[in-house]
Amino acid sequence: MTFETLGLHPQILQALTDAGYTIPTPVQQEAVPAAIAGRDLMVSSQTGSGKTAAFMLPALNKFANEPVEARPGKTPNQNAQAARSRGERPRFMPAQPRMLVLTPTRELALQVTTATDKYGIHMRRVKAASILGGMPYPKQMQLLARNPEILVATPGRLIDHMESGKIDFSKLEILVLDEADRMLDMGFVEDIELIVSRTPATRQTLLFSATLDGMVGNIARRITTDPLRIQIAGASARHENIEQRVHFVDDLLHKNRLLDHLLRDTAIEQAVVFTATKRDADSIADRLNIAGFAAAALHGDMHQGARNRTLDALRRGQLRVLVATDVAARGIDVPGITHVFNYDLPKFAEDYVHRIGRTGRAGRNGMAISLVNHAEGVHVKRIERLTKQTIPVDVIEGYEPKKTTSAARPRPGWKPGDGRGKPGKPGQRTFAKPGAPRKEGGHRGQRDGRSTESRRG
Ligand code: AMP
Numbered sequence: 058m059t060f061e062t063l064g065l066h067p068q069i070l071q072a073l074t075d076a077g078y079t080i081p082t083p084v085q086q087e088a089v090p091a092a093i094a095g096r097d098l099m100v101s102s103q104t105g106s107g108k109t110a111a112f113m114l115p116a117l118n119k120f121a122n123e124p125v126e127a128r129p130g131k132t133p134n135q136n137a138q139a140a141r142s143r144g145e146r147p148r149f150m151p152a153q154p155r156m157l158v159l160t161p162t163r164e165l166a167l168q169v170t171t172a173t174d175k176y177g178i179h180m181r182r183v184k185a186a187s188i189l190g191g192m193p194y195p196k197q198m199q200l201l202a203r204n205p206e207i208l209v210a211t212p213g214r215l216i217d218h219m220e221s222g223k224i225d226f227s228k229l230e231i232l233v234l235d236e237a238d239r240m241l242d243m244g245f246v247e248d249i250e251l252i253v254s255r256t257p258a259t260r261q262t263l264l265f266s267a268t269l270d271g272m273v274g275n276i277a278r279r280i281t282t283d284p285l286r287i288q289i290a291g292a293s294a295r296h297e298n299i300e301q302r303v304h305f306v307d308d309l310l311h312k313n314r315l316l317d318h319l320l321r322d323t324a325i326e327q328a329v330v331f332t333a334t335k336r337d338a339d340s341i342a343d344r345l346n347i348a349g350f351a352a353a354a355l356h357g358d359m360h361q362g363a364r365n366r367t368l369d370a371l372r373r374g375q376l377r378v379l380v381a382t383d384v385a386a387r388g389i390d391v392p393g394i395t396h397v398f399n400y401d402l403p404k405f406a407e408d409y410v411h412r413i414g415r416t417g418r419a420g421r422n423g424m425a426i427s428l429v430n431h432a433e434g435v436h437v438k439r440i441e442r443l444t445k446q447t448i449p450v451d452v453i454e455g456y457e458p459k460k461t462t463s464a465a466r467p468r469p470g471w472k473p474g475d476g477r478g479k480p481g482k483p484g485q486r487t488f489a490k491p492g493a494p495r496k497e498g499g500h501r502g503q504r505d506g507r508s509t510e511s512r513r514g
Pocket residue numbers: 077078079080081082085103104105106107108109110387388
C-alpha cells in the first residue's frame with residue numbers, strides 16, 4: 058500500500074515525499090481511509106506507530122480538498138482591521154478552530170504541531186497553533202488572533218481560554234484525543250468531558266490510546282459515534298521478538314573494531330547500521346566495503362533515485378549491510394534484516410524503537426545491538442524507560458571496554474562468576490572469525506552456519 062492509494066491530496070503526498078515517508082505505517086493504513094470517509098475512530102496504538110499522521114493526514118486532506126470559498130472567513134485580526142478602517146472599535150472575536158487535538162503533555166502538543174506543519178507545508182491557509190500551559194498568555198493571544206484552523210492543546214490551559222471566551226468550539230469539525238490513556242492517568246478526565254461538551258455533536262471524533270481497556274474504553278464509547286475500532290498489535294510494537302544488547306566502547310577506534318567484529322557474526326543475514334550523521338554513513342559504508350562487506354549508505358542527501366536503488370538492492374539481498382541515518386529508521390520492511398546496529402544512539406528515545414523495528418519483521422526474530430560510549434549511559438536509561446525494558450550489557454572477549462562505568466551493568470540473570478555481561482570480565486559468547494564456521498547455536502536468525510559473505514561468494 059502507498060500513500061497514493063490512501064487517496065490523499067497531491068499537496069499532502071508531496072509533503073510526505075519531502076519527509077521521506079514511503080509507505081504508510083499499519084495504523085495509517087487502517088485509520089486514514091476510515092477517517093477520510095468520516096468515521097469516528099477508537100485506535101489503540103503505541104507511541105511511535107505513526108499515529109500523528111494517522112489523524113492529521115485525513116484532516117489536512119479534508120481542508121485541502123475544499124474549494125477556497127468554502128473556507129471560513131476573516132480572522133479576528135482581519136476583522137479588527139476592517140472595523141478600525143470603518144472608524145469603529147474592533148469587537149473581540151474568539152478563535153473558532155475547525156480541529157482540536159488534545160494531548161497530555163506540552164512536548165507531545167509541540168510534536169503534533171510540528172508534524173502538522175510538516176504534513177501541511179504545501180497547503181496554503183492552514184494554520185496550526187499550540188495552546189500550552191507554561192506559555193506566556195500574550196503570545197497565545199497572538200496565536201489565537203490568527204484564528205488557526207487547527208489547535209493542539211493540553212487540556213488545562215485550553216479551558217482557561219475557553220472560560221475567558223477566547224475560543225469558541227461551535228464550528229469544530231474534528232476532535233482528536235491523542236494518548237487518551239495518559240491524559241486520564243494525569244487526571245484530565247473532567248477537563249476532557251468539559252471540553253467535549255462544548256463541541257458540536259456533529260463533530261468527527263478520533264481517539265488514540267495505548268490501550269482501550271477500562272476507563273479509556275468507557276470514555277471512548279461515550280464520546281464517539283459508531284466508531285471503527287483499530288487495534289495495532291501491542292507485542293510487536295514493544296518489539297518482544299527482538300533481542301537487544303548494549304556494548305560499551307571506550308572510543309571511536311574501539312567502536313569501529315567492535316562493529317567490524319560483530320558484523321562478521323555468521324547469524325547476520327542482513328543488517329542496518331544506524332549513524333548520527335550522513336558523513337559517517339558514507340564513510341562507514343566505504344570502510345565496510347573495503348573490508349569486504351557488501352555495504353551501502355542511505356541518507357537524506359542522496360537523490361530519491363539513488364535511495365530507491367539502494368533499497369531495492371537491500372530487498373533483493375544484494376546488500377548485506379545498509380549504513381543509514383534515521384531516514385531509514387521507519388518504513389523499511391525487509392524480512393532479511395536480522396540485525397540492527399546503533400553505531401550512534403538516536404537523539405530521541407522513540408527513534409530507537411523505530412530503528413530496531415527494522416529487524417524482526419514478518420513474524421521473525423531480530424537482534425538489536427547498540428554501541429555506546431560510557432557517557433551515553435543516560436541515553437540508554439531513557440530508552441529503557443520508554444520501552445519499559447532493560448537492555449542487557451554484553452561484553453566480547455578481546456573487545457572489553459577498558460573503563461568500567463556504573464552504566465555497564467551485568468545483564469539480568471547474571472550470576473557472579475559466570476563471566477557474562479560484566480564489564481572487565483570476558484563474555485562467554487564468541488563470534489566467528491571471518492570465514493570460520495560458527496561454533497554456537499542458538500543465535501537468532503542463524504540459518505546454516507555459513508557466513509552470508511561466503512554464501513554470496
Ligand atoms: P508518531 O507515532 O506519530 O509520533 O510518529 C513517530 C515517528 O514516525 C515520527 O517521527 C514520524 O515522523 C514518523 N512517521 C510517521 N509515519 C511515517 C511513515 N509512514 N513513514 C516513515 N516515518 C513515519
